[in-house]
Amino acid sequence: MLHVESATLDESFARFDDRRENLIPILQDIQATYSYLPEDVLRRVSRKLKIPLPQVYQVATFYRCFSLKPRGKHVVQVCLGTACHVRGGTRILERVETETGLSDVGTSPDLEFVVETVRCLGCCGLAPVMRVDRDVYASLEQAKVKRVLDRYRPGRRAARKEAGRD
């Protein structure tokens, strides 16, 4: 596993030089590859950029887009912006949690989904909305949640393409 990480990490390092302002972009790159920031990687970033490890850790824990723990395969972001809140976003969140076997936000027991809340995806005109990976789903109702999530469950990916949007 370490070898794979080294190769990908070197790619990230190659894309950016060692200036301090590249710390966040490099961490974003790694996060995008692994879905989290492994401890060993943080140590190597610290050495490479010559930024003390506590400061790297500080950045990695300050920003919402970073995670220090492995996350589920599909990222489900339920929007809780004001417009979504007014139009029942919390109920959508509860339904997503129920459907993925969670009682709160986090990674589902089957590691298929990580459920998060996000404060506004900027699609307020179509509230309530949620994003699964790169797809945004608009004008949600509780009854639609299961259908949306099913598209991302194992074995359903082909069906998802076929079904398109309703």
Add this chain to the structure above:
Amino acid sequence: MTDHHTHLPGHITDLEALERCAIHGRSTLYPDRIKILVGTATCGRAAGAQEVLDAVHEEVEGKHLPYAVAETGCIGWCSQEPLLDVWVPGQPRVTYGRVKPKQVRDILADLPEPRTELALAVMTGDDNALTGRRTSYCNGGDRPEATLNGLPTYADLPLFKRQLRVVMRNCGIVDPASLEEYAARGGYRALWRALFSLTPREVLQEVLLSGLRGRGGAGFPTGRKWQAVADARGGPKYIVCNADEGDPGAYMDRGVLEGDPHSVIEGMIIGGYTMGAHEGVIYVRDEYPLAVARLSEAILQAQRSDLLGKDILGSGFSFNVSITRGAGAFVCGEETALLASIEGRVGEPRPRPPYPAERGLWGKPTCINNVETWATVPVVVQRGGGWLAGIGTGGSKGTKVFSLVGNVTNTALIEVPMGTTLAEVVNDIGGGVPAGRVCKAVQTGGPSGGCIPAEQLSLPVDYESLTKAGSIMGSGGMIVMDDRTCMVDIARYFLGFLEDESCGKCFSCRVGTQRMREIVNRISMGKGREEDLQLLEDLAWLVGETSLCGLGQSAPNPVLTTLRYFRDEYLAHIRDHRCPAKVCKELITYTIDPVICNGCGACISQCAGSAILGEKKKLHTIEQAKCTKCGACLEACKFDAVLVN
């Protein structure tokens, strides 16, 4: 994207080359063949625009139809997304709303005769605030009879007729991936004018004269900020665009970045020239991947055409722009936190002064303005500061973009002159709250703003009036709330938001927002005490007075405005243990009306907690112990048999 993007504008080193680029842009903007336009901004895509676009391509390519197919940004008619437009040369542009992929074939079937029975409206031409000119689409001008089959024109529609589009001048018109189309709309002319006809001081004079104020929320006069940076000693100086649009319920900046990215870039180059800066950074929030993609594309095009880089347009002036992606921290919208984030540090605000104009990015003089502000700059330069100053009110000049959302009929992204009243925005443009509901409040300014009660809708929208009402202009989110919204719940919502997003540097903000949230939480559960209201007011005052940055200083607003205007609602929760809007879960129960229920089973299948008992065609009942009060049964019941009390 579409076929014409394989063509590159080439090097634009003089006015003739810019004009050649514009001519090419006009040939795709207003082609001599039928054009199909699909709005593919994020909100359009969320509603299925990509599938609609795919269906258009399939139909056009499959049948070898000689039509141009193009993407465009958001015209702002959010409630009708996805939008598809058909433009037949010499005729008005016909808009179709809520288009489904399977309708595409029908819409295109009889062209050049448009299928008007499926359409929403027609656009007889487009206005361009930058040039002051109108391009008519109809042969023989904008004759009323030119409209098709009695369809309303955009100029007739209440949603559009009161709008004045300065910032959004190109949104929904141009292909955001086409520098040529931007040029065809007069783009980069203002840059030309600035570089060759005006000295930096003269540009500054125009900005000062325009009365333009920062559109990010606080409303600091842009000209004065520019002057401070221009006068600041030391260098290099930096230009920063704040596109960390974090206010929930606000997406104006996303609309501009996805719909017209070049307008922001042009504004920044002009700013660089005026203040003597050669480097610009656009800080875009991480939640906007499409905005990042379209901006990156636009920057690349501008660089390839020599509109960014060394010796721009042969003027000797050099300027370049890069993008920094945010990492998901609301506080980074605060300027000093934003600068820290660009430098690769945690986004914690620092005390001001020194202001960024003196010590900003890397400790150097820095000018930070919001997306909308930068997009307005080319218009100020092209038409003169006096033109913009002629729009708006005494202290608030020009136009403002608002995202009109929440419980309103026409959810939309709109741009109106400053001073337009809230009532005009909500009732005329927005079509009011949905039928049968009562408007309760309008929330402006995001978590830093407040809730303005329906009785005060006659307020003009400008910096001063909104501040006087206890709210702020903010970045432009306008969330309409009807009688189904509980104001205690709204206060709890914003406090929860602020508690999450407080960076934690100031004790009063970190702990104060938490305590206030706990108190409001208690009230929403029916466990509040009357003296809690005084305690809330005291805490709110304390947090506001003792916090370093805008987040903490304005954190009390949602609490104070709801307390000021909706005290009765707080008291109903405290004294009567009742939530008048029937929102707060601890104070409501769901039951099924035995007279209305026909036993259809719809609620049973939707109840995630298996709390509903009953058989088909027999009365259903809710087992209260299992009920999570999620409201799924209420949504599922077509007969209004589910009661909330």
